[in-house]
Amino acid sequence: MTISTMRLTGVAAACALISTQAVASDPSLTNPAISAVLDGYYQSAERPMSERVEGFGLGHTEFALSANIDDMFYGKLTAVVEMHDGETELGLEEAFIQTLAMPGGFSVRAGRFLSDIGYLNNQHVHTDAFSDRPAVYRAFLGSHYFDDGVRLNYVAPTDLYWTMGVEAFKGDNMRAADVHGERDFKNLGVYTAFTKIGGDAGDNGSWQAGLSYLRNENGRLTADEHEHVAALDDHGHDHSHSAQYTGENTYVGDFVYKWAPNGNYKYQHLTLSGEYFRVTDFKPIEEHDDHDSHGHGDEGKDYQEGWYLSSVYQFSPHWSAGLRYGQVDTQMMHGDHFDPQKLKETEVSLAWHHSHFSTVRLQYTNQQGTNFDGIEDDNVITLQYVMTLGAHGAHQF
């Protein structure tokens, strides 16, 4: 506790120093942009696999600093302050550099950053229209997957937007559960490849669709010799950003469509988005060697899947409403067999935006769980604020 407080003081001092400089000079696009996000909430219950606890809490309280380092490199640092069981923890969510002037539409990003797989993953959580990520993100990506690694990206010189990229990550947060701590994990654990295309549909609409693949070298579970030890059971209060359910291969398909009258986003706009995840090859190799010998609902189904569909309509500059349905089907290892489990979430949210920088949100979630971490049908109500201060960040599509 003392150490983390000291670290915080250090960061605060650094901020003060930097902000003085930024104010003193011309606050142009090329000078450090400093911003903070304040996120606080009260909720009636906890959503499974979520970082948000029951009752009062602070969400992603983040502090970001970004700037062009020189004419070749851009750098960004995002520190996240989180409270866990009365402890203040300072985490680094982003600390990356990116090239700005590589020829041919190529760019390289290195350090700690959000993977560009799927649609939502590379977006910052404070821009979401719901207080938590869809269940499929919480199950397979630990809400949002960021890691230490490198990315090579290419944008084609075409009128139809077409980008593709590959990434390699350490993959610590994507490791399969290791109850006994005996496993020899590979330290270059995750590789991804993705492509996205997009364009406009008339004057009012824009769209983007993507396909991603994630290879997780450490995603397969190892056989558990001990009787009835649930490999992944005890994670009701896991705040480590780790994926809860892993597999060797993950396939993601995503799309987003945005609509605004005449393409003018000031007064009204609609966002439709959806993603599908399929996580395969998670069963211990041994399971395959003598398959058909187990009868506990383990029908050789070696994949887990999930999806969501979200619709958010901003009907005036001050108000927006969202509707989202999502579900995730996973397999829980119990000793030598797997039990299927399912979580379905139907959510509505209503948000009030006093300005571009402040949001107060009321959200209702209906959960229906089948064997899911002991979750039966449940209702969750969340009242949340998300406010940004400092530099006006540019948002992604």
Added chain:
Amino acid sequence: MRINSKHFLSKGLKALTFTLALGTANSAVAGLNIFACEPEYAALAKELAPDAKIYSATTAMQDPHQVQARPSLIAKMRQADLAICAGADLEVGWLPMLQMKSANAKVRSTDQGLFFAAEQIETLDRLESVDRSMGDVHAKGNPHLHFDPKRLLDVATALTAKLIQLDPGTKAEYESSLASFSERWQAAIPKWEAKAQTLQGSKVIAYHSSFKYLFNWLGLEQVADLEPKPGIPPSSSHLAGLLSRAKQGDILAIVIASYQSERGADWLAERSDLPVLILPMSVGGNEQSVDLFGLYDSAIDLLLSAKQ
């Protein structure tokens, strides 16, 4: 073997250089690929570089403060040789994202293919310090500068210098385009000023500071704003507060831009018996605004229509 491979390599390099040179030559013939953040700068580019391939990221029906960094814009910026934007942080919510995502080194810096109009002139309403409680204001001043004919001419001169810097082979054409535009523009200014003579001293209620430069030039006074604070849309309590001011009998009209909602203006107009004028914010904002000349004609004609 070594010699052979070296020979092969140098041959290959030569072929590559030739192809590259050919590509450059081809692009010079086709003209520059220009990405304009707003339609007024697409129109200005068309005057100054008629052979260029020009794309406007926004229309006069879209609020340039709130634009999505959408895929089509990334794709267009990826191919651009020059990006022309208003600047003064008008595009701060989307331009940096487009630059980042399009990975086009040419339009990264104002030393190269990035051009901010606001950096070429003295903006109005610069602020010493900015606080968010003041609303969404720009410390670098009002960016809607294209409605000041003299400032716009300065921007045109600076833009021509930028075009020549990027495409020196076409210098003579750019210079003659500027001379032609400058001549026509300077001839139009006194005509506009004479026509708008009767507007001098008129008071208007307007939405945002969108027409600050126009009012400043023609001598109109914006006595109230439909927005309680810049960027904050009209609220019913704020509008109710404006009603007594609107009823004083000295207001010419309520002025809004082509991308702004009519709701607040209509509410106030109904109760105060004032006309609502929807002025084109840029080229394409109404039928008359086919180019920059038409845009100025239309804005002045509309203001004059309230005089009768």
